[in-house]
Amino acid sequence: MTTKTGSGVQSVERAFDLLELIARAGGECTLSELAEQTPLPLPTIHRLLRTLVGIGHVRQLPNRRYALGPRLIRLGEVANRQLGALAAPVLRSLVDELGESANLAVLDGDMVTYTGQVPSPHSMRMNTEVGRRANLHSSGVGKAILAVLDDERITRLVLQAGMPAATQHSITTLPELMAEIERIRAQGHAVDEQEQELGVRCFAMAVPGAPTPMALSISGPVSRVDEAFATQAVAALERATRTISEALTGAAL
Incomplete structure (x- = not known):
């Protein structure tokens, strides 16, 4: 059984933190803007965003900005x-x-x-x-x-x-x-x-x-x-x- 301090739950918490940051930014923002708002390392942010994009909760725009995805609707x-x-x-x-x-x-x-x-x-x-x-x-x-x-x-x-x-x-x-x-x-x-x-x-x-x-x-x-x-x-x-x-x-x- 995974506890709240386990890596699985921590990853979920971090992913939702990123979704909240994107929402607070008005629905879209850049990778660097996210990095300024969280202490997470840039590679970790990028990995989490790739996962969120893959499941449709985040989408990457043509201008490389990240926006909330259609699965959230x-x-x-x-x-x-x-x-x-x-x-x-x-x-x-x-x-x-x-x-x-x-x-x-x-x-x-x-x-x-x-x-x-x-x-x-x-x-x-x-x-x-x-x-x-x-x-x-x-x-x-x-x-x-x-x-x-x-x-x-x-x-x-x-x-x-x-x-x-x-x-x-x-x-x-x-x-x-x-x-x-x-x-x-x-x-x-x-x-x-x-x-x-x-x-x-x-x-x-x-x-x-x-x-x-x-x-x-x-x-x-x-x-x-x-x-x-x-x-x-x-x-x-x-x-x-x-x-x-x-x-x-x-x-x-």
């Missing part, structure tokens, strides 16, 4: 469904308390992907399909996630994805975005002020200690999601993100 889809199921009761509780649509989104490369959603009971409401992707700079969940990343990674992800203007309220320059990130870090939550869709306001908060950056949000028409709504929404999001964080920690044990 199904794993990610299943994991996202399980995450959505875990979060569903929390999202339902938010909707019951606040009356507006609740969402869960995770960092996916240089964008966010919505993995859970419970709609508002109102006929006029914000609906976001599970699986939909959105830009980091113009969504409440995206900005909340950016705020828990370091500035260097924020710059890399945003410049890689670009900053298209979804509405006339969208942030379109990096200095403006970084100023917004500082405000989010100070107040503990993000606000989408009609930046993704006209007439819709969204409050979002990152899940603390999550194994992959993720955020919860509550969104609805600006006529209902107003200043009076904000205090209640922020308090509810604090409880909800804490619940998700505790559930994820328990699931990892």
Whole structure:
């Protein structure tokens, strides 16, 4: 029986560490960039990458960079469904308390992907399909996630994805975005002020200690999601993100 300190398990751990590093780099990086981020010897990194490429978990691009491979897609889809199921009761509780649509989104490369959603009971409401992707700079969940990343990674992800203007309220320059990130870090939550869709306001908060950056949000028409709504929404999001964080920690044990 191989123990955790055995070479087999150690190799598995190292391989997954490399996958995590590639993911944190936005989905692709060079061999030298990986070497800068890990104490592993270059020959070991190269050997592990060859193995991962051989089984389809990593692919080598024509420019010699390494990217996450197609075999990971199904794993990610299943994991996202399980995450959505875990979060569903929390999202339902938010909707019951606040009356507006609740969402869960995770960092996916240089964008966010919505993995859970419970709609508002109102006929006029914000609906976001599970699986939909959105830009980091113009969504409440995206900005909340950016705020828990370091500035260097924020710059890399945003410049890689670009900053298209979804509405006339969208942030379109990096200095403006970084100023917004500082405000989010100070107040503990993000606000989408009609930046993704006209007439819709969204409050979002990152899940603390999550194994992959993720955020919860509550969104609805600006006529209902107003200043009076904000205090209640922020308090509810604090409880909800804490619940998700505790559930994820328990699931990892």
